[in-house]
Amino acid sequence: MPQETLILGLNPAWQRLFFLDKFTLGEVHRIAKVEEYASGKGINCGRVLRHLGGTPVLMHFLGADNGSRIFDELSADGIKQAPVWIHEPTRICTTIVSDGESTELIEPSPKLAVGENADFIQTLNNFWPTTQCVALCGSFPRSFDVSLINSLDFTGKRVFIDAINNIDAWLEKGVELLKINKLEYSELLDRLGIPQVKSSPQFWKMTAMAVLERLPIRNLVITDEEAPVRAFRFVEKKFQSLQIQPPEIQVKNNVGAGDSFFAGWLYADAQGMSFEQCLVKATAVSVARCEVDRPWKLDLARVAELESSLAPTLEKTGD
Numbered sequence: 558m559p560q561e562t563l564i565l566g567l568n569p570a571w572q573r574l575f576f577l578d579k580f581t582l583g584e585v586h587r588i589a590k591v592e593e594y595a596s597g598k599g600i601n602c603g604r605v606l607r608h609l610g611g612t613p614v615l616m617h618f619l620g621a622d623n624g625s626r627i628f629d630e631l632s633a634d635g636i637k638q639a640p641v642w643i644h645e646p647t648r649i650c651t652t653i654v655s656d657g658e659s660t661e662l663i664e665p666s667p668k669l670a671v672g673e674n675a676d677f678i679q680t681l682n683n684f685w686p687t688t689q690c691v692a693l694c695g696s697f698p699r700s701f702d703v704s705l706i707n708s709l710d711f712t713g714k715r716v717f718i719d720a721i722n723n724i725d726a727w728l729e730k731g732v733e734l735l736k737i738n739k740l741e742y743s744e745l746l747d748r749l750g751i752p753q754v755k756s757s758p759q760f761w762k763m764t765a766m767a768v769l770e771r772l773p774i775r776n777l778v779i780t781d782e783e784a785p786v787r788a789f790r791f792v793e794k795k796f797q798s799l800q801i802q803p804p805e806i807q808v809k810n811n812v813g814a815g816d817s818f819f820a821g822w823l824y825a826d827a828q829g830m831s832f833e834q835c836l837v838k839a840t841a842v843s844v845a846r847c848e849v850d851r852p853w854k855l856d857l858a859r860v861a862e863l864e865s866s867l868a869p870t871l872e873k874t875g876d
């Protein structure tokens with residue numbers, strides 16, 4: 558049986574997707590098609606990981622009718638869940654898709670009660686002793702007691718992060734992967750006090766080296782929509798830098814592209830693939846996701862095709 562991956566996707570959403578031929582601010586629109594389904598970074602990651610052949614265990618806060626819908630939908634898909642039931646309703650994320658572009662309207666996350674924080678750590682402790690692979694996806698709900706997870710013992714855990722806020726204590730303990738986008742990378746550099754001279758041709762090398770020298774991050778990956786994906790690490794004190802350019806495609810829906818990238822990396826890592834192979838696999842999964850209407854409907858044959866075409870384009874950008 559494949560090793561389980563505990564996904565902490567603590568801020569899920571019920572997704573409402575509006576498809577329009579054209580979206581103009583201030584105008585009245587008649588929606589061509591509406592879809593609704595369970596969403597959020599952890600859910601998107603978990604669904605794609607399972608579709609690829611992984612074994613996710615999804616832990617999340619669920620509340621009221623939206624929470625019940627999410628639980629039932631994921632259960633029907635065969636995804637193992639460890640829900641923490643809360644009083645406030647799970648938020649709704651409304652996304653307007655028009656001409657290949659997406660506009661997201663995200664409700665505030667639910668506010669947790671003190672007892673619900675206690676329920677969370679009790680549930681987590683049921684899994685933590687036997688969990689070897691942990692993936693933290695996205696933000697936390699309001700009033701979440703971050704100290705509950707900051708105090709966890711990471712001994713024997715392989716930790717993967719796709720988040721930026723309230724993760725400093727995790728990064729200081731050491732993680733296998735930090736996957737963030739370009740804006741989040743800029744925020745991280747600000748927090749670390751690392752100068753950002755973006756006009757410098759050495760910007761990526763100098764800043765990534767500084768981050769990896771300060772924090773025990775094994776692999777650092779920065780995504781930037783259609784721009785190259787950049788990956789950095791130290792191997793035997795030698796700095797390595799790679800980048801890969803996603804191909805131009807006809808985008809059907811790019812919501813959750815970063816979550817799919819993260820799932821692709823988790824799957825590749827679990828299969829024992831190399832740093833380079835993980836980067837290629839994750840990029841292929843992310844691109845294939847954008848060609849379909851929902852994150853978990855990606856075509857695995859298309860993923861394999863993209864891997865074959867992307868592998869020769871992997872570029873070493875610095876040593």
